[in-house]
Amino acid sequence: MSKLRQAEINFGLDSRLIDFNLADGVELILIREFYGHVESDQLFAKLLSDLQWQEEDIFIFGKWVKVPRLMCWYGDREAYYEYSGVNHQPRPWTSELHAIKEKVEQQCHCAFNSVLANLYRDGKDSMGCHADDERELGVNPTIASLSLGEGRLFKMHHKKSKQSLNITLQHGDLLVMGGMCQRYWVHSVPKTKAHKTQRINLTFRKIQIS
Ligand SMILES: O=C(O)CCC(=O)C(=O)O
Numbered sequence: 001m002s003k004l005r006q007a008e009i010n011f012g013l014d015s016r017l018i019d020f021n022l023a024d025g026v027e028l029i030l031i032r033e034f035y036g037h038v039e040s041d042q043l044f045a046k047l048l049s050d051l052q053w054q055e056e057d058i059f060i061f062g063k064w065v066k067v068p069r070l071m072c073w074y075g076d077r078e079a080y081y082e083y084s085g086v087n088h089q090p091r092p093w094t095s096e097l098h099a100i101k102e103k104v105e106q107q108c109h110c111a112f113n114s115v116l117a118n119l120y121r122d123g124k125d126s127m128g129c130h131a132d133d134e135r136e137l138g139v140n141p142t143i144a145s146l147s148l149g150e151g152r153l154f155k156m157h158h159k160k161s162k163q164s165l166n167i168t169l170q171h172g173d174l175l176v177m178g179g180m181c182q183r184y185w186v187h188s189v190p191k192t193k194a195h196k197t198q199r200i201n202l203t204f205r206k207i208q209i210s
């Protein structure tokens with residue numbers, strides 16, 4: 001039995017848990033209000049003020065461009081990670097990030113050694129279409145994504161069938177992608193003209209240490 005299936009059983013028949021039941025060994029589970037409103041508000045405020053948010057530049061199509069969101073990377077010292085061509089040295093866990101990691105690990109029955117934090121400042125901030133399929137993440141990685149703050153659309157597209165899924169990720173929601181998800185699907189957080197305030201997303205990952 002897969003780890004995510006086990007997580008689902010542990011959660012019982014709670015209607016906050018949605019299993020998208022995708023084909024081909026793709027695991028996608030959403031837990032609405034994994035953190036309740038009060039705790040989500042507290043975490044959002046603390047992470048917004050304490051994390052070392054940075055603007056990053058990436059080199060694409062022959063020029064340097066600003067990544068349209070702020071980012072920072074935390075984790076175990078040896079959990080290096082290359083993302084968008086930039087090598088990330090993780091900062092040491094803060095107490096909040098470590099506590100969130102432990103709660104997420106219990107839910108997923110899975111160990112993580114790092115987290116990528118993204119801050120979407122408004123509707124112009126976004127994340128382009130990608131799969132988290134970097135070699136450092138190993139085969140069929142489980143990635144757990146916690147959303148705090150403003151709700152944003154999370155779009156998924158199947159690489160071959162072009163099937164698509166639109167999920168609005170809300171304050172306190174946990175989305176867990178596992179199995180063949182990164183192999184068959186890409187995902188994005190598109191720009192929007194709608195008025196949007198700040199949103200924090202944390203993606204917990206396990207970097208393979210060589
Ligand atoms: O902000 C999100 O919900 C998605 C983040 C993401 O896809 C990533 O960090 O790889």
Ligand SMILES: [Fe+2]
Binds near residue numbers: 130131132187
């Ligand atoms: Fe991603």
